[in-house]
Amino acid sequence: MARAISTNRKALNTAAAGTLGFLMFFPILWMIVLSLKTEEDAIRAPLEILFSSGWTMESFGAVQARSDYFKHFSNSVIISLGSTFLGLLIAIPAAWAMAFVPGKRTKDVLMWMLSTKMLPPVGVLIPIYLIFRDTGLLDSRLGLTFVLMMINLPIIIWMLFTYFKEIPSEILEAARMDGASLREEVIYVLTPMAIPGIASTVLLNIILAWNEAFWTLNLTAAQAAPLTAFIASFSSPEGLFYAKLSAASIMAIAPILVMGWFSQKQLVRGLTFGAVK
Amino acid sequence: MISPAVILLLMWMIIPLGMTIYFSTLRYNLLQPGNSPFVGWENYFWFFTDPSFSAAMINSLVLVGGVLLITIVGGILFAMLLNQAMWGQGIIRILVISPFFVMPTVSGLVWKNMFMNPVNGIFGHIAKLLGFAPIDFFGQMPMASIILIVSWQWLPFATLILLTAFQSLDQEQVEAAEMDGATWASRFWFITLPHLARPITMVILIETIFLLSIFAEILVTTNGGPGVATTNLTYLIYVSSLLQFDVGIGSAGGVVAIILANIVAFFLMRMIGKNLDA
Known part of the structure; x- marks a missing residue:
């Protein structure tokens, strides 16, 4: 009332x-x-x-002229999109299997995956740094893409799992009764229902990867530096150029700000691992 | 079908973790190549007896505690306000949660320069306007300044989650209590707060995990200083490993950080597990 x-x-x-x-x-x-x-x-x-x-x-214009702003912008785009899609490729089958064919250990596996997210990055900074130095991955977009994929993978799997779980399996049975083949079942029934969940997951992970500022600062120098690291180069004494710092900052946060506005609901779900809906 | 994910995560966990633990038992400095002998607990001994360690532990606690206090209390108030009937609620909500999407290096630098700079910052101008001496934020109260910046980023998170929780509060229950003559205070205490207990705990645990790892905001504003006034555990480990190249001591610090985070993670995982029907 x-x-x-x-x-x-x-x-x-x-x-x-x-x-x-x-x-x-x-x-x-x-x-x-x-x-x-x-x-x-x-x-x-x-x-x-x-x-x-x-x-x-x-x-x-001055920000672009002073330092190759566009290079850092495209690094950010490549690293955040790359890590998200690579993560999806690995996460979709895993989440799918756990949601539709759960076994006795599914819950334990999920919880264990989540626990890897709790590992503080600084605890593995030295090994990753040394491995990257010795394999030439330091300051490379490939290396950073891989690291960001790994740190966000638990969240991707977890989010996809909660979305897939909501697809009623009765619908699949009904489709089968109506004579749909497995291929038709996947293409016409499952995929359309899974797409909103996948889209939300993608959105949240691009945001997280774009703003990640531990690995991006520690593993990059001039070449692969995304916007987080580029902006950090303003810390002194260029930080006193307020107009340029502002222009660089606005360009760096604008795309993610807009994406964030559209993903408020998914944010709650993704960051609380489904515990608050 | 889950094996690629499991194998990757297993590798990601075991290999670096094993290396960190192994390095933490060696006398290993990147500036002194050659042999790195096994020294057992020595690095831990050095790490724990280093005066910056106790400072960093206290700083970590103050930072996490301060931000939690501000974001939880502020988050409850913000969420209650945003949950009222108003015009343009969607737009106002967008304005309130926007800081969460600002990357840490940007928020650190913008606050440091445009707001807290004693000469050209807005706070300095306001102080001058009111006839006070401008405050040198990072000189006089460095930790409070960092807490303020980080709180600005995390208040939206707490607000958003608590607002979601408010919206699932059973209004009929509240109205029934009201009709039975319960005052506003007792309705808040006996109905609203118990309903919020779970989401508040979630916010505390999740924020703690992220706040223990605060790094970029410190790097671009104070570099851990003045002295070690804003060096938290994460920053201290960064300094000893990547600036002083002391892999052994840095790794010992890493193990300490992992143990700390695991204590929090233990409770968080239990809460999430209860809610999971798999």
């Missing part, structure tokens, strides 16, 4: 929540503002920046 809520109350809620939203979003908003200013304007007092200085796009 829904109760009528007075307009006043609603306006008050909106004002309070809106203020909160504005405050939380403000650092991102401020990056956008500063990225559209000249370096001289970007370090003035906040109100002066807003009202008494002009707007320009020059910082975006």
Whole structure:
């Protein structure tokens, strides 16, 4: 039974929540503002920046000119997409088998897989670093793609498992009764039902891989550095170039921010391993 | 069909883990190539007696504890507010959760330079406007500054999960209690909080796992300093292994970090396991 809520109350809620939203979003908003200013304007007092200085796009060009921004951007794209799709390739059969043909040990296997995610990265930093150094994988996109795939694999398997589990097996039986072959069953019945779950998994994992900032910082130098590592190069003294730092940052977070907005629900599910829905 | 995944994860776990444990018993420095003799527990001894170790342990605890406190209390309040009837709820929710999608190096640098810089940062300008001396955040209160940055990133996570939990709260139960004359406080205490107990525990455990590994935010803002004021366990191990090239001591630290994380993981796994019907 829904109760009528007075307009006043609603306006008050909106004002309070809106203020909160504005405050939380403000650092991102401020990056956008500063990225559209000249370096001289970007370090003035906040109100002066807003009202008494002009707007320009020059910082975006300057970031690309100063260092090959596009290279780092494409590194990020290749590494996050690559690790996600490689992970899917391995995870889909595994999750599929565990969801549809569960055995006695399925639960243990799932829990064990998840436990590998709990391993702190710093605990295996030295071996991975040395192995990569000796095999020439240090500062290579291939090596980083592999590492990110491995650290996200438990989450991919786990998420796919919870989605596949929701596909009712009665539907498969019904299709079989209607005379569908195994091939038809997979193509026309299973795949369409599995695609939303797979899409959510892909989305969440691209976000996680894009923002990963332990391995990307420790295993790359100039060549394979994705955006996380590139932005870190602003730590000093270039960090004082506010407009350029803002422009580089905005370009680095914009694609993932938009993806994140579309994946709120999956985020809860993926990051709590299905324990909160 | 699960064997490729199992084999890969097994290799990923056993090989580096075994190597870390093995290295932790050797006197092994990359700057001194040649023989690396077996020294047993010596590295652990050096690691534990290093004054930076106890500092790093305390810093790790303060960092995790501080962020947890802010994100849980803030998350409950945020979620309660966002759960009310309002206009533009979707957009407001998007604004609130956005910080979670900002990569750690960006949030570290943006806060450090554009907000906390005593000369050009916004906080500095506000202080000047109000007639105070600007605060040198990373000089005077380095750990609090890091906690603030990390909390900004993780508040959205806590909010989002707790909001999801709020939405599954049985409204009829609340209304029944209301009709029986329960006050707002007792409704919150006896119905809402017990309902939130599980999600809050999940948030605590998951955040702890991630917060123990905070690295990038420290690297781009303070480099662990001043002194070791913001060096957590993760950063200390990074310094001894990749900056001082001491594989032995770094590995001993790695083993300590693994044991610590496993204590948290044990409870987290039990909670997840209870909820899993496989």
